Amino acid sequence: MPAVCRPPASPSSSAALHRRPPLPRPVFGLPRSLFFIPSPLRKTRIRCSSQRQALFNRIAPIYDDLNDLLSLGLHRSWKRMCISWSGAKKGDRALDLCCGSGDLTFLLSQKVCGLDFSREQLSIASVRQDLYWKASYQNIQWIEGDALDLPFSDCYFDAITMGYGLRNLVDRQKALREIFRVLKPGSKVSILDFNKSTSSLINTAQEWMLDNVVVPVASTYGLSQEYKYLKGSIAEFLTGKELEKLVDEIGFSKARHYEIGGGFMGNLVATK
Numbered sequence: 001m002p003a004v005c006r007p008p009a010s011p012s013s014s015a016a017l018h019r020r021p022p023l024p025r026p027v028f029g030l031p032r033s034l035f036f037i038p039s040p041l042r043k044t045r046i047r048c049s050s051q052r053q054a055l056f057n058r059i060a061p062i063y064d065d066l067n068d069l070l071s072l073g074l075h076r077s078w079k080r081m082c083i084s085w086s087g088a089k090k091g092d093r094a095l096d097l098c099c100g101s102g103d104l105t106f107l108l109s110q111k112v113c114g115l116d117f118s119r120e121q122l123s124i125a126s127v128r129q130d131l132y133w134k135a136s137y138q139n140i141q142w143i144e145g146d147a148l149d150l151p152f153s154d155c156y157f158d159a160i161t162m163g164y165g166l167r168n169l170v171d172r173q174k175a176l177r178e179i180f181r182v183l184k185p186g187s188k189v190s191i192l193d194f195n196k197s198t199s200s201l202i203n204t205a206q207e208w209m210l211d212n213v214v215v216p217v218a219s220t221y222g223l224s225q226e227y228k229y230l231k232g233s234i235a236e237f238l239t240g241k242e243l244e245k246l247v248d249e250i251g252f253s254k255a256r257h258y259e260i261g262g263g264f265m266g267n268l269v270a271t272k
C-alpha cells in the first residue's frame, strides 16, 4: 500500500498486525479479557478519547458476535449499503476509518487501508483476514492511527467509509475536515451510524431497544456499562439535517443523509 502511509512504530506496525496474535485461552467459553475489566473504568462515563480507546479494546473480543446478535444480522446489509453509497470501484484506493474489526474494510478490500486506534480491534481484524482467506483481502493494510490526525497526504483516497465511528469521535468537525483533506475532489465519504431521529416515535422505540435488548444482552457478557453509553452517545449525536449542514460548512459540494433500518440507522453521503 501507499508509501505515504506513515509506518506506525512497532509493535503497532501493519506488519505486526498481519501476524496472527496468540488467542488467549477462554474462561468458561468466554474470552479471558472479559473477566479483567478494571472496575473504576466500568463505572465511569466515557468522555475522553483514551477512555473510549480502552472501551473498544475491552469489547473487541465479543464485538462481532454482539453486532450479529443485536441487529439479527441486519448490520451486514446496512454495511453493504454504506459501501455502495461510497462509490468505491475496483482498483480504487479506499480508506475505512474507525474500522474496528474490519467489516467495512473486508467489503471494500480492493486496495484499502483500515484505520483504528484500538489495537485489540485491529488484532481481531487481522485474525479474521487470515481466517476467512480471500485473495482480495491480501490488499488490506491495517493502520493503528487517530481519525483526528490522518497519516495520509492531501487528495489521496478515491473513497472513504466509516461505520459507527463518527458518533464516537471526540471532535467530529476535526475528523470531517481530515476526511475532506485526504479525499480526492469528486470522491465520496459514506458514514453509517445510529440515526438521531427527529421522530419521537422512532426515538422512543430506539431507546426501548437499547434499554431492554442491547444493554441486557451485553450484560450477559459482563459489558453492560460499555453498552449503556450508547444511549447517551446517540442523544449527543447530530440529526441527519445537522450532519448535512456540518459537512456543507466544511466544504463538501453535496451531502445527503439516508434513514435506514426503520429509521434506527442513518447513512451520510458527502461528495468533495
Ligand SMILES: C[S@@+](CC[C@H](N)C(=O)[O-])C[C@H]1O[C@@H](n2cnc3c(N)ncnc32)[C@H](O)[C@@H]1O
Pocket (backbone or CB within 6 Å): 049, 052, 053, 056, 057, 097, 098, 099, 100, 101, 102, 103, 104, 115, 116, 117, 118, 121, 145, 146, 147, 148, 162, 163, 164, 165, 168, 169, 170
Ligand atoms: C463502534 S466501533 C465500529 C467498528 C466498525 N467500523 C463497524 O462498523 O463494526 C467504533 C470504532 O471507532 C474507533 N475509534 C474511535 N475513536 C477513534 C479515533 N479517534 N481514531 C481511530 N479510531 C477511533 C474505535 O476504536 C472502534 O473500533
